[in-house]
Amino acid sequence: MFSFRKKYNKVNLLKYSRFDIVLCVILAIVMLSIIIPFINVIAVSFTSQQEYLQSSVLIFPKKPTLRNYYDLFKDGRILIGYRTTIIILLIGLPLNLILTTSFAYGLSRKGFPGRKLIFYLVLFTMIFNGGVIPMYMLIKELKLTNTIWSVILAYGINTFYMIIMRNYFSTLPESLIESAKLDGAGEWKILFSIILPLSMPIIATITLFYSVDRWNEWYYSMIFIRNANLQPLQLILRNIVIDSQVRAQAASSGAILEEYKFTNGLKMCAVIVTMLPVMCIFPFLQKYFVKGVLIGAIKS
């Protein structure tokens, strides 16, 4: 496919037509429209409040300052957020992976009684779910509100990811398992020494997806956790940026003293600190995310 693509391009090399040029320009504009908002966030985060109010900061502040970052970490809430999110990630991610991998592998095996039933039970949860209210009632009945366990347990298996994984396991040749059995390997040995090592690409991809989901989690914690010391990063960012925005707009004179604690620069610092980990790892791992899509696309 790709070698053909290259040939196809070489043939047309002389015709790098207006078409190509227009295309490249359009896509460059698309890229800029994605990048510029980020650059602006970075610029504002290094801008003092006085400069921000005097003139618009576009790409680079005239007098860059680290003051906002200093204030943000002195406020300390963002660190609480980091702590909670990392704890949720450390406990929740292994849970996600164990549940999803074992369930997906189980479902990928053929010919055990009840396979169809279990599959339809799972499929039904994709079509029909009660939404957040019944979930909230359940968490309350389980007495998990105001603990991070609520957030960790409520997101155990993502059925989409599970099915992607199951499809991958299904593509592994059955003969592999059969021949290992002939060699006297037990079922567990087959799983741990043949299936899992062969499935590292999909496991890596699903790990990434779950990590991002855990990192970005805010909704369940907003509903289940009222304790400010247990709020994850995204929720704290929400409190810093969006709530103060809402309140500032509600009191249109904007004279509430508390709002001034969060200058725009400070808010943008919080944005950057929140997305920094994703931003740092993403360029290196992007191909694994894409791989997940490719594997998922094979079935459908």
Next chain:
Amino acid sequence: MSRIQNLAREIWKNRMVYTLLLPGLIWYIIFAYGPMGGLTLAFKTYKASKGIWGSPWCGFQNYVYVFRDPAFLASVWKTLYINIGRVLAGFCAPIILALMINEIPFNRYKKIIQTVATFPQFLSWVVVSSIMINFFSYNGPVNFILSLLANKTVNFLGNEKIFIPMLYVTEIWKTTGWYAIIYLAAIAGINPEQYEAARIDGVTRIQNIFYITLPNIMPTISIMLILTIGNLMSAGFDQVFNLSNAAVRDVSEILDMYIYRITFQSAPDFSFSTAVSLFRAVINMVLLLMADRIAKLLGGEGLIG
């Protein structure tokens, strides 16, 4: 007798499979089916002292109240209105982007675009909203350019007329690149001989797109469409909830925000909220099944079965 014995033998033979399925199954039963049991509350009058199971039944009484609430009906229409627009915008944009990226002759450039364009999808709506609120604020770059060109500023996110288009813009900004990757994956799977044959026939590139590429990714398009239509009632909460503010409350209260408001912001009536939740879940299911049926009727691939 022997059938039961056979079954028992089969189950014992597969005991490892069941062991593997068990933890996940327990999770599904508690956290996916457990809440469904809670949905019975829609037909009960919730008494905190008696819990979900002990509360008395009341038939469709809750629904009488639900359908009498003008805010509920309004939120249903707003959800449909906002999400249909989103389907049109957020659904077409990735296809166009994928087709454009695919036509680019420089592989390096292609990769850079893909990396840049997919990135926003991996940020939460909390982060994206913060970025957008900054970008479109009075002191932000957009208003700066507007003030230079037209000598005026616009309150983009605080204006009822512009807010819904802003939802489309931000949705496209966040998701287009990622969904384009899905289509690019489908395009990569097209048999190159088709292009080879077309090249010999002297077909132009535009014709290539319409007669080879697009028809070949039709199955993917139909699946994505099913998923989007299936989400017409439930999509958008994260986005609208984080982008909206008091000034646009009247246009932005979609069904999920209505549910959130009646449950967590005023004196909660859990039976009432649950009734609305159940309504939403049923409509969602009907939409999804309908979309699936239509896709199959049109000769595309369905999602289920």
